[in-house]
Amino acid sequence: KPVKSRMLAAFLGIAFGAIGLHRIYLGYYGIALAQIIVTLITGGFGVVWGFVEGALIFTGHIFKDAKGRHLK
Numbered sequence: 001k002p003v004k005s006r007m008l009a010a011f012l013g014i015a016f017g018a019i020g021l022h023r024i025y026l027g028y029y030g031i032a033l034a035q036i037i038v039t040l041i042t043g044g045f046g047v048v049w050g051f052v053e054g055a056l057i058f059t060g061h062i063f064k065d066a067k068g069r070h071l072k
Contacts, residue, residue, distance in 0.1 A: 006071035010058035017050010022057065027066030 004026060013022035018039040020032030039046030056062045063071055 003069060003072045004065050006057060006060070006063070009071060010054050013050050013054025013057055015054075017054050018044065018047035020050065022050065022054060
């Protein structure tokens with residue numbers, strides 16, 4: 001399988017983190033669902049979670065996908 005892009009994952013987290021799109025891209029489907037639920041329950045404040053994760057991916061603090069492969 002192709003290696004996932006760190007920059008794309010970071011962008012998805014920052015731009016679409018409220019719906020967990022970056023987690024879906026990385027293969028973490030359960031966490032993505034949790035992010036959607038948190039965003040709905042909090043009236044949209046769950047967007048902070050995805051934004052922070054996007055920043056962590058961008059800075060290299062989150063660096064693997066769900067299968068343990070390093071992001072390029």
